[in-house]
Amino acid sequence: MTTDTTTQDTTPGAPATGETVLDARGVTMRFGGLTAVRNVDLTVNSGEIVGLIGPNGAGKTTFFNCLTGLYIPTEGEVRYKGTVLPPKSFKVTAAGVARTFQNIRLFANMTVLENVLVGRHTRTKEGFWSAVLRLPGFHKAEAASRARAMELLEFVGLADKAEHLARNLPYGEQRKLEIARALASDPGLLLLDEPTAGMNPQETRATEELVFAIRDMGIAILVIEHDMRFIFNLCDRVAVLVQGEKLVEGDSATVQGDERVVAAYLGEPFEGAPGAEEAAEVAAAEAETETPAVETPEAETSEAETSEVAADDTEAEAPEAEADDAETADAPAAAADTTTDTAPGKENDR
Numbered sequence: 176m177t178t179d180t181t182t183q184d185t186t187p188g189a190p191a192t193g194e195t196v197l198d199a200r201g202v203t204m205r206f207g208g209l210t211a212v213r214n215v216d217l218t219v220n221s222g223e224i225v226g227l228i229g230p231n232g233a234g235k236t237t238f239f240n241c242l243t244g245l246y247i248p249t250e251g252e253v254r255y256k257g258t259v260l261p262p263k264s265f266k267v268t269a270a271g272v273a274r275t276f277q278n279i280r281l282f283a284n285m286t287v288l289e290n291v292l293v294g295r296h297t298r299t300k301e302g303f304w305s306a307v308l309r310l311p312g313f314h315k316a317e318a319a320s321r322a323r324a325m326e327l328l329e330f331v332g333l334a335d336k337a338e339h340l341a342r343n344l345p346y347g348e349q350r351k352l353e354i355a356r357a358l359a360s361d362p363g364l365l366l367l368d369e370p371t372a373g374m375n376p377q378e379t380r381a382t383e384e385l386v387f388a389i390r391d392m393g394i395a396i397l398v399i400e401h402d403m404r405f406i407f408n409l410c411d412r413v414a415v416l417v418q419g420e421k422l423v424e425g426d427s428a429t430v431q432g433d434e435r436v437v438a439a440y441l442g443e444p445f446e447g448a449p450g451a452e453e454a455a456e457v458a459a460a461e462a463e464t465e466t467p468a469v470e471t472p473e474a475e476t477s478e479a480e481t482s483e484v485a486a487d488d489t490e491a492e493a494p495e496a497e498a499d500d501a502e503t504a505d506a507p508a509a510a511a512d513t514t515t516d517t518a519p520g521k522e523n524d525r
């Protein structure tokens with residue numbers, strides 16, 4: 176079912192893509208009876224920005240959690256630069272994979288600089304006793320860490336707020352700080368979970384620039400985002416998850432042009448939709464139990480109930496239709512319209 180039309184970015188200025196940095200194979204994650212992610216393969220190569228999109232509840236964050244050791248996948252394997260990642264998040268970070276979270280996770284009562292220094296700990300060799308006894312090695316390492324943290328704050332545009340408490344930063348700057356903290360672990364792969372959520376258009380545009388700059392530093396990027404304009408401007412490749420399965424993968428034009436993607440976003444049925452088989456089985460089983468043979472008063476009652484249920488169903492569908500309208504703005508087709516002016520030259524030509 177998956178259409179894979181993976182392409183290499185040939186835009187001038189983009190670093191050459193090559194080595195496979197992330198190689199996820201057959202990743203499946205079940206929670207009891209719910210399969211949140213089903214048999215997903217995904218690679219990210221050096222020099223690439225790859226997008227992961229899909230409707231709400233499609234399994235994107237669960238997949239991220241499988242990549243970063245927060246969840247141990249029920250099935251499948253995740254490799255970073257050829258080595259299977261350990262099932263512990265701090266070990267995954269130490270291996271070279273850093274991430275940000277959909278819901279910002281900063282130390283609110285620590286300063287901006289201290290937050291970045293925390294992100295640095297996987298790269299400092301000085302041990303516990305060195306820190307407690309304040310040995311000379313500790314001071315040297317601490318000075319180096321602070322210098323690096325300040326460099327990163329400069330990079331994301333927060334150097335002048337180094338001594339502010341994280342909780343006092345506006346929302347958009349907190350997201351930048353999360354990125355600086357993730358970069359402090361010197362990753363080779365950065366996973367961004369909805370980096371522009373809650374941002375205004377200017378902040379979103381600045382984040383786009385920031386992500387390109389991170390890519391240009393030699394860090395491969397995998398990004399989840401609902402803002403389609405952001406995704407299609409930014410990504411060399413986009414994978415679409417629907418009900419836990421990868422439906423399509425390809426460049427922005429391919430994904431925007433795939434009718435199944437639009438249908439999935441709008442909640443419309445389409446041939447071969449993930450979960451369609453199960454839904455058909457459920458519908459058939461329901462139909463079987465719903466066939467009153469004789470018209471008795473009870474049967475009339477159950478008919479009345481049935482029509483009530485049907486009415487309920489119709490009502491239940493109404494808000495969905497409204498939601499569909501609302502979501503249309505985010506849907507790939509709509510995004511295709513908004514990105515038309517930027518698509519030919521792609522804004523990552525730098």
Ligand SMILES: Nc1ncnc2c1ncn2[C@@H]1O[C@H](COP(=O)(O)OP(=O)(O)OP(=O)(O)O)[C@@H](O)[C@H]1O
Binds near residue numbers: 209229238277
């Ligand atoms: N820890 C968990 N236990 C049980 N079910 C879970 C758990 N985490 C996620 N799920 C379920 O897995 C499915 C996928 O959720 P997930 O958050 O990964 O989707 P998503 O694509 O990231 O959604 P969104 O775009 O809304 O953030 C959902 O049905 C969700 O309720």
